[in-house]
Amino acid sequence: MTGRRGRFWSNAMAVAYKETRILRHDRAFIAVIVAQPIMMLVLQGAVLSNKPANVPWAVLDWSRSAVARRFITEVQATGYFLPPRPVASYEEGRQLLRRGDALAFVVIPEKLARDVERRAPRVQLLLDGSDPLSAARVGGYIAQVGAALDLGTDRLEEARPAVPRQGSGPIDVRQRFWFNPTLADRRFFLSALAGMLLTNLCLSVMSLAMVGERESGTYEQMLALPTSSLEIVIGKVAPYVAVSYALMVVSVAAAGVIFGVWPHGSWLTLAIATLPFVLSSLAIGVFVSALARTSAQAVFIAVFFILPSFILSGVIYPYQFMPPGVREVGGLFPLRWYQIALRRIIERGAGLADVAGPMLALTVLFAVLLIGIRWRMKPRLG
Amino acid sequence: MSWRRLRTLLRREMLATYRDPFTMSILVAVPLCALLLFGFVLSTTVKHMALGVHDASDTPASRRLVADLSASGTFDPRRFATREALERALVSGKVSTALVIPPDFARQLGDPTPGSARPQVQVLYDGGEAPLAGNAEAFLRALVASTGAELVEGERPRASRGAGIDVVTRALFNPTLDGVPFMVSGTFGFVLSFLTTLITAVSIVNERQAGTFDQLQVTPATAVEILLGKILPLGAVFVVDVILMMLIGGVVLRVWPQGNILFFVSVSAFYVLVSLALGLIFSATSATPAEAVQKTVLFSIPLVQLSGFAFPIRNMPAIVRWLTELLPATHYIRLSRAIYLRGAGPLTLLPELGFLVLFGVILIGYALRTIEARG
Numbered sequence: 001m002t003g004r005r006g007r008f009w010s011n012a013m014a015v016a017y018k019e020t021r022i023l024r025h026d027r028a029f030i031a032v033i034v035a036q037p038i039m040m041l042v043l044q045g046a047v048l049s050n051k052p053a054n055v056p057w058a059v060l061d062w063s064r065s066a067v068a069r070r071f072i073t074e075v076q077a078t079g080y081f082l083p084p085r086p087v088a089s090y091e092e093g094r095q096l097l098r099r100g101d102a103l104a105f106v107v108i109p110e111k112l113a114r115d116v117e118r119r120a121p122r123v124q125l126l127l128d129g130s131d132p133l134s135a136a137r138v139g140g141y142i143a144q145v146g147a148a149l150d151l152g153t154d155r156l157e158e159a160r161p162a163v164p165r166q167g168s169g170p171i172d173v174r175q176r177f178w179f180n181p182t183l184a185d186r187r188f189f190l191s192a193l194a195g196m197l198l199t200n201l202c203l204s205v206m207s208l209a210m211v212g213e214r215e216s217g218t219y220e221q222m223l224a225l226p227t228s229s230l231e232i233v234i235g236k237v238a239p240y241v242a243v244s245y246a247l248m249v250v251s252v253a254a255a256g257v258i259f260g261v262w263p264h265g266s267w268l269t270l271a272i273a274t275l276p277f278v279l280s281s282l283a284i285g286v287f288v289s290a291l292a293r294t295s296a297q298a299v300f301i302a303v304f305f306i307l308p309s310f311i312l313s314g315v316i317y318p319y320q321f322m323p324p325g326v327r328e329v330g331g332l333f334p335l336r337w338y339q340i341a342l343r344r345i346i347e348r349g350a351g352l353a354d355v356a357g358p359m360l361a362l363t364v365l366f367a368v369l370l371i372g373i374r375w376r377m378k379p380r381l382g
Numbered sequence: 383m384s385w386r387r388l389r390t391l392l393r394r395e396m397l398a399t400y401r402d403p404f405t406m407s408i409l410v411a412v413p414l415c416a417l418l419l420f421g422f423v424l425s426t427t428v429k430h431m432a433l434g435v436h437d438a439s440d441t442p443a444s445r446r447l448v449a450d451l452s453a454s455g456t457f458d459p460r461r462f463a464t465r466e467a468l469e470r471a472l473v474s475g476k477v478s479t480a481l482v483i484p485p486d487f488a489r490q491l492g493d494p495t496p497g498s499a500r501p502q503v504q505v506l507y508d509g510g511e512a513p514l515a516g517n518a519e520a521f522l523r524a525l526v527a528s529t530g531a532e533l534v535e536g537e538r539p540r541a542s543r544g545a546g547i548d549v550v551t552r553a554l555f556n557p558t559l560d561g562v563p564f565m566v567s568g569t570f571g572f573v574l575s576f577l578t579t580l581i582t583a584v585s586i587v588n589e590r591q592a593g594t595f596d597q598l599q600v601t602p603a604t605a606v607e608i609l610l611g612k613i614l615p616l617g618a619v620f621v622v623d624v625i626l627m628m629l630i631g632g633v634v635l636r637v638w639p640q641g642n643i644l645f646f647v648s649v650s651a652f653y654v655l656v657s658l659a660l661g662l663i664f665s666a667t668s669a670t671p672a673e674a675v676q677k678t679v680l681f682s683i684p685l686v687q688l689s690g691f692a693f694p695i696r697n698m699p700a701i702v703r704w705l706t707e708l709l710p711a712t713h714y715i716r717l718s719r720a721i722y723l724r725g726a727g728p729l730t731l732l733p734e735l736g737f738l739v740l741f742g743v744i745l746i747g748y749a750l751r752t753i754e755a756r757g
Binding site for chain 2: 123
């Protein structure tokens with residue numbers, strides 16, 4: 001019995017050794033390992049942001065009053081906007097919106113100064129609704145500036161409270177952003193970076209590994225050896241687990257060194273949570289490999305698995321926004337659970353107990369995939 | 383260029399393309415899946431977000447505030463008896479936004495003395511989910527402000543209106559700020575850039591491997607004829623894809639183009655040619671189909687993230703903003719959104735159209751050279 005088990009591991013090790021030797025000379029693999037992480041790190045850390053910036057806007061000022069100029073200066077002072085573009089007519093402003101050269105168009109009526117006296121001043125704001133998220137935020141900023149504007153007329157002075165007001169509106173909203181006080185998108189994107197890179201690596205490389213063998217006929221040769229298909233799979237998977245761990249450590253450390261986003265939780269927790277994810281991602285790669293007939297097909301299937309998993313898992317876009325139904329479909333992708341675990345560990349400093357849920361889900365996925373592979377990978381020739 | 387030779391080449395390519403069921407199913411299934419996926423999932427509307435509420439005041443006024451927050455469908459409030467329970471839920475990620483109403487909320491609301499403190503509420507966001515928190519903030523502030531105004535009016539009829547200018551907002555082109563049209567119109571750019579490049583790259587590398595590409599080069603066919611023979615049959619499939627996506631987008635997602643449909647289809651058709659030429663160039667520099675696919679995938683990451691498809695370009699640093707102008711996809715996505723969402727015509731979009739033509743000339747010219755050069 002022990003002898004048999006000993007042979008099992010030595011067989012698996014032999015396949016792993018062979019696989020590692022091949023990997024070292026695979027140029028495409030090296031490119032995936034080196035180029036992709038650098039590109040993604042820069043994109044996620046320095047480029048992507050949902051926070052409005054450089055917003056182009058136009059102003060049609062009929063009133064030409066001091067109040068109007070103060071309002072415009074205050075909007076400008078929020079820092080989200082480019083210098084406003086003065087327009088001469090309503091039509092010109094609408095044209096700018098239509099071309100996309102302005103996101104917001106403020107129309108200040110002629111009677112603004114008089115309306116201030118009557119305590120009912122109002123300005124009109126036209127937004128380009130075709131980009132709803134930016135429009136909602138920009139509209140919010142301008143409305144807040146308007147509401148908080150100190151009109152400084154004598155008659156209002158007595159009604160106003162002695163204490164200077166913070167913010168606006170009848171109810172004082174005191175808000176705090178936990179875990180990320182400045183609400184930088186960078187933290188959001190970088191904390192899930194490792195998950196994206198590992199998905200890419202495990203799927204695209206693993207799916208090719210098996211088909212490649214079958215195409216070149218070496219898979220049949222391996223079957224002829226005294227190795228079982230389970231030993232082959234374990235031997236093929238082991239080197240990639242090692243590479244995945246290296247990539248995970250490098251990407252998390254790089255986010256820390258370059259962008260200052262260090263994990264709040266422990267590295268040990270991170271390492272433990274990574275294992276079920278890497279295993280299930282590799283298992284998907286093996287499964288794709290078993291489905292495809294040529295390597296081009298394998299890469300196609302892998303790519304069309306990677307893209308939806310990026311979108312549905314919530315690494316780029318919060319899954320909380322997704323409609324029910326779609327949200328559950330996203331749960332079928334290992335990346336969903338891993339990004340939840342990553343965010344908890346890196347941003348909130350969660351311990352093992354806090355990520356037990358996602359880890360359990362990943363383990364279940366892995367078990368299901370193993371059954372699927374067992375069923376598909378019966379040793380067949382020809 | 384002879385029409386007879388071109389016709390023969392076209393027939394050859396059509397047979398080769400249309401007979402492969404795997405490629406054909408990808409050509410039809412991927413655009414439609416992408417459309418539904420992006421349309422349903424990435425629509426940026428905030429709906430049914432878990433909102434933890436600790437209502438220490440527990441008065442009609444505070445209950446009214448919470449009820450108004452849930453009535454809009456944006457938030458699903460969940461009550462927590464203690465502040466500690468609420469904070470635990472936030473840390474564990476069960477809720478991403480938390481509202482704390484202090485015990486003296488109603489008293490301060492009803493306080494008629496001028497100069498008294500305004501009623502306060504506290505809002506805690508899970509900043510780890512930055513996009514979520516940012517959106518929740520915008521919506522929550524607006525909802526609290528409007529409910530607050532009504533509550534104050536009811537409680538303090540004699541109180542004066544607050545200072546400030548009332549900003550009357552109206553969103554053009556999309557009054558309800560629905561997120562679906564934005565994503566649907568962008569998906570065209572994504573599909574036409576990514577899939578076209580991928581398919582040509584693979585088809586040509588396959589031919590190079592089989593040696594049939596070299597055979598093609600020694601026939602009397604000129605480079606232009608080979609290029610057209612390769613590009614037109616695939617281009618036809620993609621134009622069908624565009625029309626199919628437009629129909630599905632209209633029927634299922636209820637997003638029809640605002641602008642001229644014919645104009646949109648012709649701009650898309652031209653962009654398909656540009657994109658196919660890019661695929662040709664990728665394939666010229668790859669030895670195996672797998673390598674060509676890897677290159678396309680590597681290229682598609684900046685494509686999704688830099689072209690303005692998912693993230694507004696103006697939020698990016700200045701150097702990157704310049705770089706994005708070098709991607710043909712950036713210009714096509716801008717065009718398709720302008721036509722689809724804002725109903726813009728050719729005259730308004732002249733500069734963008736010029737850019738696209740310029741890219742077309744450069745890329746198609748370069749693709750011709752790679753065909754002429756013996757591989």
